[in-house]
Amino acid sequence: MQWFSLIRRTFDFLAALLILLAILLLLTRSAAGAGVNLTQNWGFEDGFKPNGVGLGWKRFVLKGNVSFANTIEYFWPGAEHTEGETSQLIISKTAFTAGIYQQISGVTPGQHYGAKAAMLTFFESPAPPTNDGTMQKLVGIDPYGGTDPNSPNIVWSLIDDHDEGPWVRMGVAVVAQASTITLFVRVNCLQPVSHPPSLDNQVFIDAVMLAQAPTVSASSPPVSYSPTFTVTWEDGQAAPGGHITKYDVQYKDDVNDEWVFWHETTTLTSDLFTGVVGRTYTFRARARQLYTDWYDIRLYGAWSDGDSSTYVTTIGGVQGYVRDNRDIRMLGGWVTLVGTGIADDTASGGQYHLVPPVGGTYDVFVTCDGYNSPPEVRGVDLYEPVVELDFTVRPQDDVISNGDFEDGLNGWETVTGSTAAPVAVDDVVRSGDYSLALGEDMLISGDCGITQTVYITPTMYLPTLSFWHRTLSTGGDGNDFFQVGLYQGDPGTYHPLLTVEPVDQWTHAWLDLSSYSGSASIYFNYHREGAQDFVVYLDEVSLGRASGGPHKTYLPLAP
Numbered sequence: 001m002q003w004f005s006l007i008r009r010t011f012d013f014l015a016a017l018l019i020l021l022a023i024l025l026l027l028t029r030s031a032a033g034a035g036v037n038l039t040q041n042w043g044f045e046d047g048f049k050p051n052g053v054g055l056g057w058k059r060f061v062l063k064g065n066v067s068f069a070n071t072i073e074y075f076w077p078g079a080e081h082t083e084g085e086t087s088q089l090i091i092s093k094t095a096f097t098a099g100i101y102q103q104i105s106g107v108t109p110g111q112h113y114g115a116k117a118a119m120l121t122f123f124e125s126p127a128p129p130t131n132d133g134t135m136q137k138l139v140g141i142d143p144y145g146g147t148d149p150n151s152p153n154i155v156w157s158l159i160d161d162h163d164e165g166p167w168v169r170m171g172v173a174v175v176a177q178a179s180t181i182t183l184f185v186r187v188n189c190l191q192p193v194s195h196p197p198s199l200d201n202q203v204f205i206d207a208v209m210l211a212q213a214p215t216v217s218a219s220s221p222p223v224s225y226s227p228t229f230t231v232t233w234e235d236g237q238a239a240p241g242g243h244i245t246k247y248d249v250q251y252k253d254d255v256n257d258e259w260v261f262w263h264e265t266t267t268l269t270s271d272l273f274t275g276v277v278g279r280t281y282t283f284r285a286r287a288r289q290l291y292t293d294w295y296d297i298r299l300y301g302a303w304s305d306g307d308s309s310t311y312v313t314t315i316g317g318v319q320g321y322v323r324d325n326r327d328i329r330m331l332g333g334w335v336t337l338v339g340t341g342i343a344d345d346t347a348s349g350g351q352y353h354l355v356p357p358v359g360g361t362y363d364v365f366v367t368c369d370g371y372n373s374p375p376e377v378r379g380v381d382l383y384e385p386v387v388e389l390d391f392t393v394r395p396q397d398d399v400i401s402n403g404d405f406e407d408g409l410n411g412w413e414t415v416t417g418s419t420a421a422p423v424a425v426d427d428v429v430r431s432g433d434y435s436l437a438l439g440e441d442m443l444i445s446g447d448c449g450i451t452q453t454v455y456i457t458p459t460m461y462l463p464t465l466s467f468w469h470r471t472l473s474t475g476g477d478g479n480d481f482f483q484v485g486l487y488q489g490d491p492g493t494y495h496p497l498l499t500v501e502p503v504d505q506w507t508h509a510w511l512d513l514s515s516y517s518g519s520a521s522i523y524f525n526y527h528r529e530g531a532q533d534f535v536v537y538l539d540e541v542s543l544g545r546a547s548g549g550p551h552k553t554y555l556p557l558a559p
Contacts, residue, residue, distance in 0.1 A: 036240060036291055038106075039056070039104065039210050041054050042208050044070070044084070044205075044206065048069075054100070061097075063096050065094050065096070070088075071086045074091070082207050084206075087204045088204070088206070089204060090203035091200050093196045093199070094193075100185050101182055101184045103180055104180065105145075106180075109179060113176055114302070115173070116171045117207070118205070119137040119139075121163065121164075121203050122164055123189075126164055126202075133163075134163060135163065135201065138187075139171065139183070139186070140184040141173075141182065141184070142154045142155075142181060143178070149184055149186060155302075157170045157172040171300060173300055173303075183208070185205050213301040213302065214237060214287035215301050216236035217284075219235075219308050220309070221310055224312050225356070227276065227277055229273060230272055231271060231310075233285035234269040236269075236287045239291075241292070242290050243289065244288065247263065247265075247267075249271075250283070251283050253281050253282075259303075278312065279311075279312055280311045281309065281310050284304050317355035318364060318386070319354070321350045321390050322335065322390070322391045324392070324393060325392060325394060325466035325544065326464055330371070332347075333346035333352070333391070335365070342356065342357075363380070368393040372396055374391065374540050375431040375433075376431060377389060378431070390508070392540060394544060395464075397545055398543060398544040399544060400542050401452065408424045409424060412450045413450065417447060418446070418448050419447060430539035430540055431540060435539035436538040437536070438450070438524065438536040438537075444528075449523060449526065450525075453519060456516055456519075456543070460544070463512075464544065464545070466508070466540070467509055468506050468538070469500055469538055470505060471500075472534055473502065476530070482500045482527075483524075484496075484498045484525075485498075485523040495516075497513075
């Protein structure tokens with residue numbers, strides 16, 4: 001019998017050891033949970049007030065005749081509960097709106113907080129049939145710490161109105177707007193009982209918890225040139241006491257303007273989204289967390305008003321025409337997004353269209369067989385849906401030197417008698433790195449002009465002066481003008497060619513010089529009279545033959 005006694009003592013020791021370990025585990029988790037769960041008397045195990053409301057909680061009744069009680073005392077010896085031994089009971093024979101609330105101090109404004117409450121309702125009795133739709137359960141948080149259950153500041157959960165079991169765990173989350181927030185648990189009972197002497201509408205509330213919640217945000221490109229683009233939500237930050245397990249992602253567009261679940265309880269952190277061309281999509285995400293230090297509770301973070309928006313378009317990029325010095329469309333041009341390998345020809349009526357792989361800032365360059373190219377147009381912002389950009393290619397017999405002003409004023413002379421010096425500038429540029437400014441920082445009335453002497457050969461076909469210009473208004477009195485002319489002969493005779501209308505965008509202009517040949521001086525001049533009206537910018541100046549020209553043709557002679 002000694003061996004039997006030894007086995008029994010060993011069994012008793014192991015059983016006691018297991019009980020001790022279980023107690024230590026519960027104490028450890030309870031201690032850890034004390035730093036995570038911010039509600040007092042969250043399981044209603046710490047006692048009740050004389051009015052039947054759990055310690056640390058306050059009651060509110062907006063409608064009806066309602067009683068509050070300790071469930072285990074009211075229904076002794078049995079009680080509906082999810083943890084511990086009891087729960088908060090609300091009972092009534094009338095239709096009612098009532099609940100409990102607790103203010104929680106010491107929170108951090110701007111931080112996410114999540115809450116959850118276990119709730120069970122019986123309309124009239126737990127006996128069949130069920131009466132879904134009669135008792136609405138919800139939980140809410142006032143992020144400003146108010147105590148009015150009707151406050152518009154309260155963020156409420158969705159409503160659950162199923163009758164009888166199982167217990168439902170209602171959740172909600174907010175971003176704190178003050179150092180105190182208020183947690184509400186509420187029931188709207190829509191009907192009184194049908195037989196008051198024997199029936200009651202019953203509400204059981206248990207395991208009401210609130211803790212700091214995890215955060216995450218959705219990210220998407222500002223513009224997508226394809227209906228399909230990538231959305232990410234990979235910056236999740238877990239709250240103390242656990243780790244992120246899953247995510248929810250919603251979107252809305254500018255047509256329907258209603259949030260729609262895209263991913264619910266997913267482990268993904270990015271995915272491809274396909275939208276409709278012409279719409280703007282806004283995304284938001286929230287994280288779900290398992291609190292391993294606190295009874296394996298699960299809460300989620302708050303939704304934002306929108307983390308990121310994407311405009312979907314398939315007509316984005318840059319488009320326009322390639323033309324010669326007389327604005328004739330060129331069919332043999334190639335336009336390239338520099339550094340991308342993306343190019344398009346102009347075989348379709350002289351037009352091109354380039355779509356970049358992603359929105360950004362690009363340099364654009366043009367070539368055309370038999371013509372000289374202008375410098376690259378730099379820093380074209382292609383975040384917008386579409387940019388219109390035309391090019392002017394120049395003839396190979398161009399006689400203008402430094403017509404792009406990339407070498408300052410080299411090759412040009414300041415017009416005699418100018419009261420202000422023309423300058424090469426890099427802030428208002430058509431192409432390349434520089435353009436010419438006429439009248440910039442001009443302090444008094446007078447002229448600011450440049451000239452260059454060229455030789456127009458008698459055989460040049462339809463000599464054409466081509467240039468791009470832009471005028472930026474400075475107010476003034478309307479008496480200023482910008483003029484293009486030509487000096488020829490000895491002594492030089494001035495031939496005014498064009499008074500250019502001010503235009504506050506880069507504009508191409510050309511002049512037919514077929515009436516002139518031999519040595520000539522091209523003349524650009526800005527004249528200020530009184531208060532200054534504008535500053536003139538000049539770029540891409542060329543002088544050469546027009547496209548086409550005479551061609552010899554041999555015809556058969558008639559016998």
